[in-house]
Amino acid sequence: MPRYEHIAGGPVAGTAIDRRPGGDWRRRYSLVWPPVLAAALILAAWELAVWWFKLPNFVLPTPRQILVVAMQEPRQLLQDTWATVTESLVGYVAGSLLGLGLALLFVTFARLERLALPAYVTINSVPMVAYGPLAIIWLGIGASSKIVLIVIAVSYSVLVNALAGLRSCDPGAIALLRSFGASERTILLKLRLPGAMPAIFSGLRVAVVHAMILAVVLEMLGARAGLGWSVYRSTQMMSFVEAWVAVGASVIVSLVIYSIVNWIGRKAVWW
Amino acid sequence: MATTPPATGAVPGAAPSTGWNAATLLVALGAVMLTWELAVRLLGVSPDKLPAPSAVLATIWTGRVALAGAVGTTLYEAVLGLLAGITFGTLSGIAFSRFRLLERMVLPYFVASQAVPIIAFGAIIIMWFGNGVASKAMIAFYLSFFPVAVNTLGGIRRVSEEEIGLLRTFGAGTLTLLWKLQLPTALPSIFTAIRLGAGLALVGAIVGEWFGSSRGLGVVLLTAMFDNQVEQLWAGILLTGLTGTALFALVVFLQKKIAWWHAEV
Amino acid sequence: MIPKIRLQGISKRFVVGSRAAPALEDVNLSLNSGDFVTLVGPSGCGKSTLFNILAGLIAPDPGGELYIDGKLEPADHLLGRVAFMPQRDMLMPWRTVLDNAILAAEIDGVPRAVARERARASLDRFGLRGFEGYHPGQLSGGMRQRVALMRTFLFDRDIMLLDEPFGALDALTRAMMQRWLLEVWEGAKRTVLFITHDIDEAIFLGDRVQVMSARPGHIKTELAVPLPRPRSPDVITSSPFVELKRTLLAAVEDESRKAFAAMNQHVLPDPGEA
Numbered sequence: 001m002p003r004y005e006h007i008a009g010g011p012v013a014g015t016a017i018d019r020r021p022g023g024d025w026r027r028r029y030s031l032v033w034p035p036v037l038a039a040a041l042i043l044a045a046w047e048l049a050v051w052w053f054k055l056p057n058f059v060l061p062t063p064r065q066i067l068v069v070a071m072q073e074p075r076q077l078l079q080d081t082w083a084t085v086t087e088s089l090v091g092y093v094a095g096s097l098l099g100l101g102l103a104l105l106f107v108t109f110a111r112l113e114r115l116a117l118p119a120y121v122t123i124n125s126v127p128m129v130a131y132g133p134l135a136i137i138w139l140g141i142g143a144s145s146k147i148v149l150i151v152i153a154v155s156y157s158v159l160v161n162a163l164a165g166l167r168s169c170d171p172g173a174i175a176l177l178r179s180f181g182a183s184e185r186t187i188l189l190k191l192r193l194p195g196a197m198p199a200i201f202s203g204l205r206v207a208v209v210h211a212m213i214l215a216v217v218l219e220m221l222g223a224r225a226g227l228g229w230s231v232y233r234s235t236q237m238m239s240f241v242e243a244w245v246a247v248g249a250s251v252i253v254s255l256v257i258y259s260i261v262n263w264i265g266r267k268a269v270w271w
Numbered sequence: 272m273a274t275t276p277p278a279t280g281a282v283p284g285a286a287p288s289t290g291w292n293a294a295t296l297l298v299a300l301g302a303v304m305l306t307w308e309l310a311v312r313l314l315g316v317s318p319d320k321l322p323a324p325s326a327v328l329a330t331i332w333t334g335r336v337a338l339a340g341a342v343g344t345t346l347y348e349a350v351l352g353l354l355a356g357i358t359f360g361t362l363s364g365i366a367f368s369r370f371r372l373l374e375r376m377v378l379p380y381f382v383a384s385q386a387v388p389i390i391a392f393g394a395i396i397i398m399w400f401g402n403g404v405a406s407k408a409m410i411a412f413y414l415s416f417f418p419v420a421v422n423t424l425g426g427i428r429r430v431s432e433e434e435i436g437l438l439r440t441f442g443a444g445t446l447t448l449l450w451k452l453q454l455p456t457a458l459p460s461i462f463t464a465i466r467l468g469a470g471l472a473l474v475g476a477i478v479g480e481w482f483g484s485s486r487g488l489g490v491v492l493l494t495a496m497f498d499n500q501v502e503q504l505w506a507g508i509l510l511t512g513l514t515g516t517a518l519f520a521l522v523v524f525l526q527k528k529i530a531w532w533h534a535e536v
Numbered sequence: 537m538i539p540k541i542r543l544q545g546i547s548k549r550f551v552v553g554s555r556a557a558p559a560l561e562d563v564n565l566s567l568n569s570g571d572f573v574t575l576v577g578p579s580g581c582g583k584s585t586l587f588n589i590l591a592g593l594i595a596p597d598p599g600g601e602l603y604i605d606g607k608l609e610p611a612d613h614l615l616g617r618v619a620f621m622p623q624r625d626m627l628m629p630w631r632t633v634l635d636n637a638i639l640a641a642e643i644d645g646v647p648r649a650v651a652r653e654r655a656r657a658s659l660d661r662f663g664l665r666g667f668e669g670y671h672p673g674q675l676s677g678g679m680r681q682r683v684a685l686m687r688t689f690l691f692d693r694d695i696m697l698l699d700e701p702f703g704a705l706d707a708l709t710r711a712m713m714q715r716w717l718l719e720v721w722e723g724a725k726r727t728v729l730f731i732t733h734d735i736d737e738a739i740f741l742g743d744r745v746q747v748m749s750a751r752p753g754h755i756k757t758e759l760a761v762p763l764p765r766p767r768s769p770d771v772i773t774s775s776p777f778v779e780l781k782r783t784l785l786a787a788v789e790d791e792s793r794k795a796f797a798a799m800n801q802h803v804l805p806d807p808g809e810a
Contacts, residue, residue, distance in 0.1 A: 034375035118299035119306075125296060126512035127474045130488075133496030134504055138320070209385065216388035217478055221496065231394045235482065240398060247391040254387050434626050440591045441643040441691060442616035451643070455630050532629040532673060 061241045070245045076230075081249055083225040085257075087143050088215040091150025092208060098151060099158030099207075100200070106159075107166050107188060120156065128153040132218045141222035150214050154207040161203025165196025201265050208261045212254050227253070296516055322502045327509060330502040338491065338506065342514055345488040348404050348476035349469075349518070352411020356468055360416040361461065364423020365449065374424070385417045389478055397482040407479035407487070414475040415468030422464035426457025458530035462522070469518045477511065488514065538606040540569040540727045541590075541695060546600035547752075548585055559585040560596075561752035569694070572721060572728045574738040576788055577748030578795035583731045584623075586753070587697050590729070591620040604695070616644070618695040619726075623703060625684035627672040633683050634668040640691035655690060661720060662686045678709040685717070689724060698730045702737070714740055715769060722766065735788065736772060739763075739780050747787045750795035757787045 043063055049055070050062045061069075070077060102120075106113035128149050135145035169192050177187050219228030227250040234243035304324040310316070311323040318326065331338060363381075367374040384392075393410045400406035430453050438452055480489025488511050495504035546563040549556050559582040567573050577583050588594045589602075592614025596602070602609050604617065619640070627636045637658075638651035646654075659665045662682050672680055681701055688696060702710045714737060721728060732738050738745045742761050749756040761780060763771055771777055 034372060035377075035379040038376040038380065119303050122296065122299045122303045122512075125516050126508055127470065127477065127515060129474055129478055130492060130508050130511040133492045134501075134508065136496055137499065137501065137504065213388045216390050220390055220478070220481055221493070228388065228390050231390055232482075235394050235398065243394050243398070247394060250391045251387045255383055258383075433622055433624065436588070436591075436593045437620065437622055437626055438639075438643060439593065439615055440618070440620040441640040442645075443643045447643055451639075452628070455628065458630075530630075532671065 061244055065241055066244050066248055069241045070248070077245065077249060080225050080227045080230045080246065081253060083143070083223070083229075084212075084215050084219065084227045084250070085253060087146045087219075087226065088150060088208075088211040088257075090143075091147040091215070092154050092211040094147070095151040095154025095211070096158050096204060096207065099155035099203075100162055102155065102159050103162035103166060104188065104193075106163060107192070108184065120159070124152070124156045128214055129217055132221045135218070136222050141224060143223075146215050146218045146223070146226075149218060150211050153214055154211050157207045157210060158200065158203045161199045161206075162196060165199025166192045168199070169195050197268075201268060205261050205265045209254070209258060212257060216250055319499070319501050322505060326502050327505040330506045331510070334503070334506070338510060341486055341488050341491050341507075342510055344404070344486045345407075345473070345476045345480065346514060346518070348407035348479070348487065349411050349472040351404070351408040352413075352475060353415050353465070353468055353472040355408065355412040356415030356472065357419050357461075357465060359412070360419025360464070360468075361423050363416070363420040364427065364457070364461075365454075367420070367424045368427040368453070378421075378424075381417050381420060384413070389414060389475055393475070393479055393482060397479070402483045406482075407476045407484070410475035410479040411472035412475075414471035415465075418464035418467045418471075419461060422460040423457050426460030427453045429460075430456045459526075459532070462526040462530045466519060466522050466526070469522050470515060473511075473515050473518060537568060539566045539603070540571070540605065541565070541567045541729075542603040542606075543590075544601045544603070546586070546589065546602065547597045548582070548589065548594065549597055549752075558752035560589075560754065562754050563600075565746065565755055567727055567729060569727055570725050571743050572718075572730065572741060573744050573746060574730045574732055574742035575746045575748060576732060576735065576738045576784070577753060578750050578788070578792040579733075580751055580795055580799070581748045581791070582751060582753030583748060584699060586748075587620070587622075587699050587729075587731065590614070590697055591618055592616070617693065618697055619688045619691040619693040621684055621688040621696070621698045621701055623699045623701070625672075625680045627680055627683055629672050631671070632668060633664055633670050633672070633675070636672065636683050637662075637664075637686040637690055640687050644691065646692075651690070655686065658686060658690065661723070662689075663716070678705055678713060681705065681713065685720075689720065689726075694727055696726045696728045698728065700731050700733065703733065710734075710737070711769070717741070718765075718767060735781055735784050739777060739784065740767060740772060745780075745784060747784065747791070750791045750798065756791065759784055759787075 046060075047062050047064070050060055102116075106117065131149055131152075132145075135149050139145035139148060166188075173191060174187060177191055182190070215226070216228035216231075219226035220232040223229035227246045230246035231243050231250070234240065234246060308324045311321060363377075367378060389410060392413055396406050396409045396413075400409060434452060435448060438448055443451070476487065477489035477492070480487040481493055484490050488507055491507040492504060492511070495501075495507055543563055543565040546560060546565075547558070548560040549558045551557075563586060575583055575586075585594065589596050589611075592611070595611035602611070602614070609617070628639070631639070634652060634655050637655045638646075638648065641651040641654070642648060656668065659668060662685065664679065664682060664686065667675070667679065672683070675683070681704075685698075685701065688698070702713050705713060718741065730738075730741060732741075739761055744761060745759040746755050747757040747759070748754070759780065763774075763776060763780075
């Protein structure tokens, strides 16, 4: 029986397995069960490993232990989660709007771009986390020090992507609209902006992850509440299981936010 | 399916693709610092909020030996982790391209791991591996391997069936296909990922140092924060930026040498 | 004389979902050693599938037989037996012209230094002297095809399959490449099977022209081309050539019409139909 069946030349190739009847459900199912199986295996192996090797708490607690400790102080955990989530979301929304606004401004006023963009790029060529200590000194350990940095980082990411998207327009299409007498503003709004949507959403999607990560990391340096703060505090106090609780919470929250944004992205930019 | 974040955004040295390179960045830096200096002098800003660049540079000069050591340590941690990340990432990418089941089982977790804040992983690493260079390198590794794995896989997938078929008619076996066709095709993609990974590795090293360390740029920043030494803090920021940009420039240079051919990215 | 290649009853049917798409049906073909045979047919008639079978990339349906040098060859023994040149040149952008040319030989096991020497010796014949250090990105379409051809020739096999190698070139370049190909072939004397859309090209190049039917493809007609070799460019306007062309056009036209009609109905022809 042919081994090379999958290497079919010519236009009649058609032995792809994905095109079996009822393929859509099968395909979704086949995408879901492997990671679920892997997760189950990992959790099981985890419990087993801790029990077998008699690992102490501070090396690796079992998933069950983590859940127990999490249930002990749910209010604190929720407070921390809320703090971190609000920091990232506020910074994210403000930063996205700023980035988009700047992109539109820069595309319209080239002089402004020439003045402002180099400074912006220079500032952002330093990893945002390095500004953390500075933000703490300037703004204290409250949420504002985290939010400001998140705004800068997110706006930069969105700005770069938006600029690339807005500029990647086909010059032929632009010339066509001009020949209809369209103003620069019309061209921007009717042609460039819609065309830039995929790039913009790509930037938005990535920025959400960055925002969350930045919030948690910056809390390490000093905060009143938050998951990152909780992790750091717990490690310093040697209450390792608590650290794991905060770690677990931040993992879950990140995954949830990431999936939501991904889902939104797919719905919004389906072409 | 999730894709690698584009090599833009909160990554040191990443700039709009309008012809920015290290040289342009340095010029821009010079311009910024000049403006900064003038602003501070003319507006009479208090030096413990925003010191003048001249003061910052002076601080760097007086502390140059220690600071050089800090840069060296952090760079060492980051590069070590990056190299490990590249190796493991490339091998994973190759493995995923060969075994679909492996890809379906593990890749979603790879993707998910990147959405998880470093600090979560970092805390665990520090708990297990202590405060030495190794733990910082591990964090750098964790952050850099994913983009490399995803881009290796993507790059290998870009090879068309026709190309594989053609080489098979020459008698090529699996290993030959991998070495002569699939990997070279993937190299431009892999380098894009390394550019991203370089920045992430540096961040990982710095954040790792915040958990506990005696030397490194992260320590410089943290100590300056606790001692309220704003000039020293800015010195740290400046050096971090320069280190990141230098690392990025190095990767770009290597890319031009090794994976110089044009590839649709 | 034992034919170099003989195909007997070769068929191929692809399965798409629950439908069967027959690509080839009962193809019978025979080439003698040193022949240059061209193959024409409408789009979608299965020419490329036939080549993929000959190159060993696809197995024919059971029942078909393939003989090389009179010996029956099982489908999985064919990989590496013939020198195959697909439609796209597929040069590796990271390799120089020289290294691209030696690719097939290199994979075949020829040591690099030896292969490079052989390639260097052939540079003049392929019109690439001075370009051996260039990269594909720097070459024109015609030159890239020449590198691909060089790669095919340097792969030391008696049989060559060329799938529309000049299809993407403009008419002038194509005419030159045709003449040049004949020169190279006369020097090397391989057995060549050449697919083309271009009737002029088919007659100009071949000793015989095989006409394939619309899908499912089989050999509908064979036309001998008794024109003397070496062929000069003005043979194209000679009356024997025009006669041959007239016959060929009629045969191909018929099949093209069938293929076009089938396409427009969005219906795959029944496997039972001819």
